[in-house]
Amino acid sequence: MKLTADRMYQASLDKDSSFEGTYWMAVKTTGIFCRPTCTARKPKRENVEFFLSVQEALDKGYRACKVCKPLEKLNETPPYIQKLLSELAEDLSLKIKDADLSERNIEPVTLRRWFLKNHGMTFQAFQREFRMSAAFKKIKKGESILETALDSGYESLSGFNERFKNVLGASPKNSKIQTVIDLKRIETPLGTMYACAVEEGICLLEFTDRKNMDKQFRSLSTALNAEIIQGENRHFGQLEEELKEYFEGRREKFDVPLYITGTEFQKKTWQLLREIPIGETRTYRQQSEFLGNPKAIRAVGTANGINKMAILIPCHRVIGSNGELVGYAGGIWRKQKLLELEKAVLF
Structure with missing residues (x-):
């Protein structure tokens, strides 16, 4: 569908999140510009104009809306929260209470x-889950339950055991037979992403505003028979560094280990996606022909749609037979931005 002014205005009335990042609406009477999903009262059609970039709106003299904050990255974790998370990662025994927050003017x-x-979950619940994730890994590596409890800031072993069981569903003694999937929010220029990882590698990377995100989490948890909990993982650092290099135009291929779950057909489809050279695109029909089944267009599309590794397994490089950018769970605007970036990487 062509992005006309009337279509953009209707999308703003509908607060349609699929248009995030494609345009910004400015109000002539207030001098303010907003995201498509802004919750502020919508002005009359004759009082607005549209821009395809934030810079265009700023150059025209408009100010950023204080309600939807169009200058911020989509769903970005605020810097003060990022600092709190870094502190928790550095000291697993740290317990930040409300009084501590107030002292920091939070x-x-x-x-x-x-x-x-x-x-x-609340911040306090997040801290407990984060500590138990780290404790789980220590116990699985052979460290004693008592030492792990003390390192986690617990003075009572019974209190540690109870909290551990509440979070992981099993006592520390029985946890060695379990698997935990670590979950972390990662910031990128196109918005915040969820990353999940196990010992073998990254098993999920998705934009946080992806539709049916809960379904993706449930599918992953079922496939690995594991609980998804907040925690650090040795693969997250490499993932963040490689994503940074990718968005800066300095990386064409990802080396971070992946742990892929799915049917044999899905795995073949996703492997084929990884073979599409950066800067190029293929159609769903071409993908099905490469798989040796020209009639499997719909099955290929379905497999692309449930791909859990955005960017790493580049389903954004598959387009419609008419050249249109279709079928991207992270939003068509992101698909366009990724393809634009990848063509720029080549020069």
Whole structure:
């Protein structure tokens, strides 16, 4: 569908998130410009104009809306929260209480709302889960339960055992037979992403606003028979560094280990995606022909749609037979941005 002014205005009325990143709407009477999904009251059609970049709106003299904050990266973790998370990662025994937050001029209620919205739990619950994830790994490596409890900031072994079981569903003694999937939010120029990893490698990378994200988590948890909990993983550092290099135009191929789950057909389809050279695209029909089954166009599309490794397994390089950018769970605007970036990487 052509991106006309009327279509953009209707998308703003609908607060349609699929248009995020494709345009910004400016209000002539207030001098403010907004995202398509801004919740502020919508102005009359004759009082608005549209821009295809933030810079265009700024150059025209418009100011950023304080409600939808169009100058910020989509769903970005605020810097002060990033700092808190870094502190927790460095000291697993650290317990940040509401009084500690107030001393840092952080409103506990505001922090609680952010974590409930973005992690589905309070900040205090997040800290407990984060500590138990680290404790699980220590015990699995052979460290004693008592030492692990003390390192995690617990003075009572019974208290540690109870909390451990509440988070992981099993006592520390029985945890060695379990598997845990580590979960972390990662910031990128195109928005915040969820990354999941196990010992073998990255098993999920998705934009946080992807539709049916809960279904992706459930599918992964079922496939690996494991709990997904907040925690660090040795593969996250490499992933973040390689993504940084990719978005800066300095990396064409990812080397971080992947742990892929799916049917044999899905795995073949995803491997074929990884063989599409950067800067090039293929159609769904071409992909099905490469698989030796020209009639499997719909099956190829379905496999692409449930790919859990955005960017790493580049399903964004597959387009419609008419050349249109279709079928990207992270949003068509991101598909366009990724393809533009990859062509730029080549020069």
